[in-house]
Amino acid sequence: MAQMNMLQAVNNALMTAMEENERVMVLGEDVGHFGGVFRATSNLQEKFGRERVFNTPLVEQGIIGFANGLASQGSVAVAEIQFGDYIFPAFDQIVNETAKWRYRSGGQFSVGSLTIRTPYGGGIAGGLYHSQSPEAYFAHTPGMKIVTPRNPYQAKGLLLASIRDDNPVLFMEPKRIYRASVGDVPEEDYELPLGKAEVVKEGSDITLLAWGAQMEVMEKAAAMAEKDGISCEIVDLRSILPWDAETVCASVEKTGRLIVSHEAPQTGGFAAEISAKVQERCFLYLESPIMRVCGLDTPFPLAHEKEYMPDELKVYEAIKRSMNF
Numbered sequence: 001m002a003q004m005n006m007l008q009a010v011n012n013a014l015m016t017a018m019e020e021n022e023r024v025m026v027l028g029e030d031v032g033h034f035g036g037v038f039r040a041t042s043n044l045q046e047k048f049g050r051e052r053v054f055n056t057p058l059v060e061q062g063i064i065g066f067a068n069g070l071a072s073q074g075s076v077a078v079a080e081i082q083f084g085d086y087i088f089p090a091f092d093q094i095v096n097e098t099a100k101w102r103y104r105s106g107g108q109f110s111v112g113s114l115t116i117r118t119p120y121g122g123g124i125a126g127g128l129y130h131s132q133s134p135e136a137y138f139a140h141t142p143g144m145k146i147v148t149p150r151n152p153y154q155a156k157g158l159l160l161a162s163i164r165d166d167n168p169v170l171f172m173e174p175k176r177i178y179r180a181s182v183g184d185v186p187e188e189d190y191e192l193p194l195g196k197a198e199v200v201k202e203g204s205d206i207t208l209l210a211w212g213a214q215m216e217v218m219e220k221a222a223a224m225a226e227k228d229g230i231s232c233e234i235v236d237l238r239s240i241l242p243w244d245a246e247t248v249c250a251s252v253e254k255t256g257r258l259i260v261s262h263e264a265p266q267t268g269g270f271a272a273e274i275s276a277k278v279q280e281r282c283f284l285y286l287e288s289p290i291m292r293v294c295g296l297d298t299p300f301p302l303a304h305e306k307e308y309m310p311d312e313l314k315v316y317e318a319i320k321r322s323m324n325f
């Protein structure tokens with residue numbers, strides 16, 4: 001074991017994958033000698049050379065288009081989009097090419113060896129163009145997977161599984177905890193399952209569901225509720241597409257209550273899909289309405305970031321409302 005923050009865990013996962021498979025290539029804006037804007041790819045070019053770790057022009061559509069080509073020809077491409085907010089120029093390449101390539105060719109061609117890494121979310125005073133959480137846009141797209149880790153251990157295991165998965169994966173890294181989240185990470189190679197949620201804490205009164213940096217918020221809110229004698233079960237979704245409805249519904253059937261939290265705006269956010277599915281499958285088990293604690297339906301503000309963010313106080317208030325319904 002080694003103590004790593006999330007950035008170091010991502011870097012270690014990339015190094016592990018590149019050592020194990022010479023077909024793995026890393027590309028993106030400033031990923032070479034500079035190591036990317038967050039330094040997630042530091043030292044990779046020095047170790048593996050410019051042929052396997054290289055900078056691209058500042059054109060997101062071009063990054064993903066080139067990565068699609070690499071993957072279709074047998075390379076294992078890991079493309080970095082510098083901020084999740086910058087992924088929209090590549091939206092057509094991702095949803096109309098990356099996600100559909102295998103389907104449109106009847107299985108003759110695939111870009112399943114492509115992994116797209118991108119930092120997402122707020123908490124760094126980045127304002128409206130460096131703080132968005134765009135996972136719900138891509139969750140509407142069959143043919144790809146969406147994964148987000150909550151800590152360094154999860155980051156390494158899930159990223160290695162994503163790189164080796166036979167489907168294109170959008171790997172979304174919560175940048176607010178890049179350096180804030182530190183934990184024990186095995187130095188050896190390991191993978192964590194994609195498409196499988198994890199029950200982080202057992203409880204009996206209410207289920208708290210989140211992913212990425214919001215997991216820390218849920219844990220803080222649960223600690224506050226425990227002082228009131230409320231037993232909270234905490235579930236980390238981990239994979240947004242496909243998402244693990246079985247684990248979530250089993251938890252809700254046990255507790256009878258559910259709160260879902262994400263940083264993205266509430267309207268059309270992925271919590272809405274979860275709420276609809278849980279209502280369909282667990283209606284007779286519910287003791288109170290499913291609640292969502294999300295970002296506001298506004299552009300992400302700079303001066304009022306703390307008011308926008310769903311924090312432990314907002315979740316705690318929702319827990320009390322649900323319990324007292």
